[in-house]
Amino acid sequence: MELNAKIPSGPIEGKWEKHRFDMNLVNPANKRKYSIIVVGSGLAGASGAASMAELGYNVKCFCYQDSPRRAHSIAAQGGINAAKNYQNDGDSVYRLFYDTVKGGDYRSREANVYRLAELSVEIIDQCVAQGVPFAREYGGLLDNRSFGGALVSRTFYARGQTGQQLLLGAYQALERQIGLGKVKMYSRHEMLELIVIDGRARGIVVRDMVSGELGIHLADAVVLATGGYGNVFFLSTYAKGANGTAIWRAYKRGAAFADPCFTQIHPTCIPVTGEYQSKLTLMSESLRNDGRIWVPKQKGESRPAGAIPEEERDYYLERLYPAFGNLAPRDISSRAAKRVCDEGRGVGPTGLGVYLDFADAIQRLGAGVIGEKYGNLFEMYERITDEDPYKVPMRIFPATHYTMGGLWVDYNLMSTIPGCFVIGEANFSDHGANRLGASALMQGLADGYFVIPYTIGDYLASTKFEKVSEDHPQAQAAKAEVEERIKRLLSVNGKCTIMSFHRELGQIMWEHCGMSRNRALLEEALQKIPAVRERFWEDVRVPGDGDELNQSLEYAGRVADFLEIGELICLDALEREESCGAHFREEYQTEDGEALRDDENYAHVAAWEYAGEGKKPIRNVEPLTFEYVPLEQRSYK
Amino acid sequence: MNITLHVWRQKDAKSKGRFVKYEADDISPDMSFLEMLDVVNERLVLEGEEPIAVDHDCREGICGTCGVVINGRAHGPRERTTVCQLHMRSFRDGDAIWIEPWRAKAFPVIKDLIVDRGALDRIIAAGGFISAPTGSASDANAIPVPKENADLAMDAAACIGCGACVAACRNASAMLFTSAKVAQLGLLPQGQPERYIRVKKMVAQMDLESFGNCTNHGDCEAVCPKAVSVDNIARLNRDFIKSTLIADRRVAVGVEGAG
Ligand SMILES: Cc1cc2nc3c(=O)[nH]c(=O)nc-3n(C[C@H](O)[C@H](O)[C@H](O)COP(=O)(O)OP(=O)(O)OC[C@H]3O[C@@H](n4cnc5c(N)ncnc54)[C@H](O)[C@@H]3O)c2cc1C
Ligand code: FES
Numbered sequence: 068m069e070l071n072a073k074i075p076s077g078p079i080e081g082k083w084e085k086h087r088f089d090m091n092l093v094n095p096a097n098k099r100k101y102s103i104i105v106v107g108s109g110l111a112g113a114s115g116a117a118s119m120a121e122l123g124y125n126v127k128c129f130c131y132q133d134s135p136r137r138a139h140s141i142a143a144q145g146g147i148n149a150a151k152n153y154q155n156d157g158d159s160v161y162r163l164f165y166d167t168v169k170g171g172d173y174r175s176r177e178a179n180v181y182r183l184a185e186l187s188v189e190i191i192d193q194c195v196a197q198g199v200p201f202a203r204e205y206g207g208l209l210d211n212r213s214f215g216g217a218l219v220s221r222t223f224y225a226r227g228q229t230g231q232q233l234l235l236g237a238y239q240a241l242e243r244q245i246g247l248g249k250v251k252m253y254s255r256h257e258m259l260e261l262i263v264i265d266g267r268a269r270g271i272v273v274r275d276m277v278s279g280e281l282g283i284h285l286a287d288a289v290v291l292a293t294g295g296y297g298n299v300f301f302l303s304t305y306a307k308g309a310n311g312t313a314i315w316r317a318y319k320r321g322a323a324f325a326d327p328c329f330t331q332i333h334p335t336c337i338p339v340t341g342e343y344q345s346k347l348t349l350m351s352e353s354l355r356n357d358g359r360i361w362v363p364k365q366k367g368e369s370r371p372a373g374a375i376p377e378e379e380r381d382y383y384l385e386r387l388y389p390a391f392g393n394l395a396p397r398d399i400s401s402r403a404a405k406r407v408c409d410e411g412r413g414v415g416p417t418g419l420g421v422y423l424d425f426a427d428a429i430q431r432l433g434a435g436v437i438g439e440k441y442g443n444l445f446e447m448y449e450r451i452t453d454e455d456p457y458k459v460p461m462r463i464f465p466a467t468h469y470t471m472g473g474l475w476v477d478y479n480l481m482s483t484i485p486g487c488f489v490i491g492e493a494n495f496s497d498h499g500a501n502r503l504g505a506s507a508l509m510q511g512l513a514d515g516y517f518v519i520p521y522t523i524g525d526y527l528a529s530t531k532f533e534k535v536s537e538d539h540p541q542a543q544a545a546k547a548e549v550e551e552r553i554k555r556l557l558s559v560n561g562k563c564t565i566m567s568f569h570r571e572l573g574q575i576m577w578e579h580c581g582m583s584r585n586r587a588l589l590e591e592a593l594q595k596i597p598a599v600r601e602r603f604w605e606d607v608r609v610p611g612d613g614d615e616l617n618q619s620l621e622y623a624g625r626v627a628d629f630l631e632i633g634e635l636i637c638l639d640a641l642e643r644e645e646s647c648g649a650h651f652r653e654e655y656q657t658e659d660g661e662a663l664r665d666d667e668n669y670a671h672v673a674a675w676e677y678a679g680e681g682k683k684p685i686r687n688v689e690p691l692t693f694e695y696v697p698l699e700q701r702s703y704k
Numbered sequence: 705m706n707i708t709l710h711v712w713r714q715k716d717a718k719s720k721g722r723f724v725k726y727e728a729d730d731i732s733p734d735m736s737f738l739e740m741l742d743v744v745n746e747r748l749v750l751e752g753e754e755p756i757a758v759d760h761d762c763r764e765g766i767c768g769t770c771g772v773v774i775n776g777r778a779h780g781p782r783e784r785t786t787v788c789q790l791h792m793r794s795f796r797d798g799d800a801i802w803i804e805p806w807r808a809k810a811f812p813v814i815k816d817l818i819v820d821r822g823a824l825d826r827i828i829a830a831g832g833f834i835s836a837p838t839g840s841a842s843d844a845n846a847i848p849v850p851k852e853n854a855d856l857a858m859d860a861a862a863c864i865g866c867g868a869c870v871a872a873c874r875n876a877s878a879m880l881f882t883s884a885k886v887a888q889l890g891l892l893p894q895g896q897p898e899r900y901i902r903v904k905k906m907v908a909q910m911d912l913e914s915f916g917n918c919t920n921h922g923d924c925e926a927v928c929p930k931a932v933s934v935d936n937i938a939r940l941n942r943d944f945i946k947s948t949l950i951a952d953r954r955v956a957v958g959v960e961g962a963g
Contacts, residue, residue, distance in 0.1 A: 118838040133759065134825050136865055137767040153845060189841070196841035198834045198889050200857040207848025225858060231766055232861060239833035246829035254822070277814055306761040341732055343739050346763045447765065450782075450789045451736075516838045564746050610754050615716065616815045618757055619749070 068676045070689040073477040074178040079695055083182045091528035098123030101527050102286040106258045106313055108135030111491025112292030113237035114515030120249035129253045131308055136238040139306040143230020144351035146222035147508040149187040154211050158219040160184045168696040170216040170396055171499020172648035177695055183497050186513040191223055197236040201225050214504035215352050216396035222505045227443040258313045260545040261320045264535055268487035272546050279614035283537045283546055288486045295470035295492040299629045301573020303467035304349040310625040311632045314474050314493050322482040323674035325475035325495035328640035331502055331649050332582050333468035334400035337451055338420040347466040352504040355393040357428035360384050362421050366411040372422055372460050391703040398501045398649045401465040405582045415462045424460035471498040475674040479522035490514035500648025553613045556623045561606030568603045569626045572633055580637050585653040589641040600630040645669045666698050705731050705797035711756055712804040714813050733793035740792055757816035765789040768864030772817045773804045778868035778927040786929040806867055808876035809914045821867045823913035831905030832885040834895050853891045860888040862930040869924035875916030880924035882910050883940035884932050900947035
């Protein structure tokens with residue numbers, strides 16, 4: 068497989084500008100002759116679909132929820148980065164670029180990250196113009212806060228609901244185009260297969276989730292904006308319906324899957340309470356602006372938090388990383404939490420938790436100010452735990468939160484299947500081995516508003532399309548495969564519930580391929596996962612029929628795919644014999660327990676190529692070069 | 705704790721529905737309401753029965769997907785709390801809980817507890833936006849927005865589009881939902897150019913969707929999980945009245961339809 072990243076030549080500051088000039092344009096009058104499918108209506112999908120429709124293309128947009136407004140981008144809390152330097156604290160496009168490359172532990176493409184930093188500025192302009200009610204200062208200008216891994220205040224926010232407000236902005240732009248007839252929206256439709264004809268992505272097979280009917284949709288290009296695959300861990304901060312199905316189908320049709328093992332564990336989530344637990348809830352990283360993280364110095368401490376005197380507390384992030392303190396990046400904070408809990412100093416009934424304490428901030432600023440900044444998060448915490456964080460410190464623990472890995476894309480955001488573009492969290496592009504806070508919203512919107520509308524035009528203008536119809540053998544074959552898979556799922560009729568398999572897989576992933584990994588654990592996981600998968604296909608029970616609304620069937624299909632994705636994640640983790648960012652291999656660490664990269668052998672993207680059922684996938688490599696941000700050991704001390 | 709559930713079961717839009725009784729034993733008070741339903745559903749599947757269909761996604765109170773009527777109240781007993789954020793500790797051992805879907809003409813039942821809320825999207829499509837095509841924006845700080853306006857706009861924008869306001873309203877009116885968007889955009893300088901045409905179009909669409917009229921009972925605000933205020937309805941009404949005057953002026957100078 069050839070991996071040509073198609074990075075434009077020239078100095079980094081001018082690459083995107085030059086590329087925009089070099090790309091082919093579609094004549095405005097011809098745009099309406101092209102059709103584009105966008106799967107997903109999150110920040111990436113909604114902004115992309117709306118922007119392409121504004122240009123004049125015919126767009127069809129799909130999502131599995133009952134409304135595009137409910138995509139999981141809605142749940143993002145903390146904020147979105149942009150190099151506006153409104154605070155005059157030394158920020159710049161270059162600094163955001165630098166922080167992101169370093170934060171990603173040197174496993175992302177410099178050219179992409181630079182473009183992202185450049186576009187960040189325009190995103191904020193665009194969102195304000197749409198009526199996104201960002202937080203403001205008394206003078207009427209925009210307010211900022213800080214996020215992990217940065218020493219400047221560049222994060223824009225709308226209370227604790229930034230994702231919601233950004234998504235509603237994009238959703239409203241999308242609805243406007245729906246009203247104008249330029250986008251046809253298909254809610255409650257799930258993509259179950261990609262249609263590739265003559266080597267190009269030309270359509271998708273979807274299931275109408277209300278009637279159960281399977282449909283073929285054809286177009287000149289397909290854009291996947293289906294979000295991350297973190298639900299492979301079962302417990303996560305994702306929505307229950309979030310899945311890897313769309314990208315996994317594309318993978319099996321020839322799209323390379325890049326760095327699947329780069330999965331992010333977020334340090335501040337509400338800890339697990341019981342076996343029935345169905346999801347984990349994030350407590351935004353923004354809380355670390357004012358909250359201080361600590362555990363007791365004593366092992367097995369049994370006093371309540373308030374009874375532990377100051378000198379018997381270990382504010383371990385402040386102690387270990389004085390420069391960044393409580394705002395150390397996610398991978399580092401998560402591992403530090405795991406370590407203190409492993410030492411027996413964790414808090415709460417399970418011992419898997421650390422305190423996030425606002426007492427000092429409340430004393431300094433008053434409960435009113437804290438309430439204004441984080442009120443909805445405090446309330447959410449209280450709803451779930453029945454504890455009042457104004458009075459007792461929050462208990463938090465790391466949880467699966469984001470996937471940096473995803474389908475490999477070139478600089479144009481096109482996968483290794485021509486005509487299949489991938490945007491937002493679903494692609495691997497910009498965050499390397501660790502994403503910095505408030506950078507996913509930025510990337511999703513950069514991809515959707517400002518990159519894909521250009522690059523897709525270049526593809527359309529430079530490609531000659533044969534007319535295809537639903538009768539095309541490839542389209543029919545794809546549909547038949549979906550039918551077959553559904554039939555198979557419904558006919559197993561075993562004795563175990565779908566969720567029991569999903570839980571089991573999640574447990575394996577968390578224990579073997581979570582915050583820290585090693586060869587033995589990964590090899591074991593690679594034995595265990597196929598065994599669970601085999602049992603799934605022998606013993607799962609999927610009630611109901613295919614031709615009706617059937618939530619069990621939807622879920623079973625997703626879990627079946629997770630059972631394959633999990634294996635690829637572990638394989639990738641096994642073969643990346645270094646530690647970098649969120650991928651921490653115990654065998655490769657510095658003396659003080661930090662990730663030890665191997666730049667000589669692993670400064671590359673691993674792009675996995677499907678080789679057929681039962682065959683080991685092929686590991687292709689895209690070398691990464693660092694001309695602007697010199698490779699060095701990441702330090703936040 | 706042990707709970708008795710009476711759940712609305714309805715095979716599809718065309719079938720008739722009815723309440724079916726289930727015993728939910730050994731429920732932990734720390735479970736969320738949806739986790740309790742997960743447990744019940746797992747048991748149903750193992751007994752060879754069809755699980756209860758219920759909409760949900762984020763399970764953190766923000767996507768607006770979940771929403772059922774619990775003991776006659778949209779989203780259940782706890783104020784400012786969606787079904788997915790409701791925990792079983794809000795109930796007592798031995799309680800009977802009646803669960804049914806949103807009831808409104810504009811929200812037809814699709815299956816069991818799931819309804820079609822597409823009408824809400826269509827209200828937004830009719831005018832619930834600021835026309836700001838990508839790339840056309842000026843610098844974000846070019847127009848200062850008084851903090852108070854930004855905060856009030858945010859209060860209105862917090863709406864999650866769950867439809868509880870409609871379910872709770874004796875007229876099944878979508879006024880709180882519609883007014884929240886009208887108010888948010890109307891409070892911001894960026895929303896001014898389309899302010900009056902927006903309210904007209906959104907209200908017209910609302911009427912088309914067989915939602916009822918607002919008779920100011922305020923049940924909507926009481927059940928709103930995000931405490932969106934009925935003050936927004938007053939804002940909508942003011943804008944709506946103005947819009948009729950402005951439209952007249954537009955007709956007079958021959959620009960009607962330009963919006
Ligand atoms: C709790 C939480 C808080 C976060 N906070 C922040 C933050 O403060 N700042 C930040 O920068 N990032 C944050 N993130 C990360 C960020 O929100 C996500 O990475 C980002 O929103 C993903 O956007 P997306 O458009 O790629 O995908 P999503 O928003 O996940 O959308 C996926 C879309 O694809 C559709 N879809 C999926 N599969 C299919 C299928 N098979 N068929 C049809 N449709 C399908 C879905 O219906 C949906 O419309 C947070 C994430 C979480 C979970
Ligand atoms: S499931 Fe998202 S609000 Fe309840």
